[in-house]
Amino acid sequence: MQIDKEKCTGCEACHPYCTVGAIHSVKKRGGEDLISIIDQDECVECGVCHRANICPTDAIYPVELKWPRSVRGVFSDPLTVHKDTGIAGRGTEEMKTNDVTGRIRRGHAGVAIELGRPGVGTRFKDVDIMAQAVAKAGAAFEPKNPVTFLMVDKATGKIREDILNEKALSAIIECGIEMDKLENLLSVIKATAPKLDTVFSLDLICKVGEKGEIETLPIAQKAGFTPRPNTKNNIGFGRPLAKEE
Ligand code: SF4
């Protein structure tokens, strides 16, 4: 995203709309008047400032994004459809529709690591650090996930070199693991957290037991995580088409 220097009046109306605080005021060349500029290294190309339509002089304009910068828009702008998954947004649909897809089977856990948040964002070098750590702990990456498409080696989790310094609002690593290896994987995720220059939240998914028990819950607690009781329930959106094996 760019701001037209000739049109900008420096009113700062756009500043609070930036999802990562990338818009700043600077002195106009040769004078004391202020204009706003977008820090191109920090801008995640989410498009919010432009879509908000708040600039009184129409000074904010999008530019065509070329690779590798285009990866910012794919992971930050919810209206951009990922060309490989065909899905708008950063994740895959399977995690929310497991009763239909049956991807996460009994005895297995689905794990999602959501790196970055509005105001913070994430560089892909942090995604790379976490992905390589969980791969070493035996996790298998979800093949249709947008982050998995960026790996040069799905066995090691290595992310392609040319995007490591690119920044996005957030990126979700999705993987699966056998339930008896989950505690170790969670310990590895916890030990990797201080190496990152961003925040992340962790999602754990499993099939609910016959008596309503959630197998992942005590394992997460044992590994030092305090699961929050919030839930997101998709009721009646899909038929339970997946058969128990
Ligand atoms: S809203 Fe428009 S005119 Fe005002 S500071 Fe932002 S870009 Fe400049």
Ligand code: SF4
């Ligand atoms: S596109 Fe998004 S990150 Fe970039 S300046 Fe606009 S609001 Fe900020």
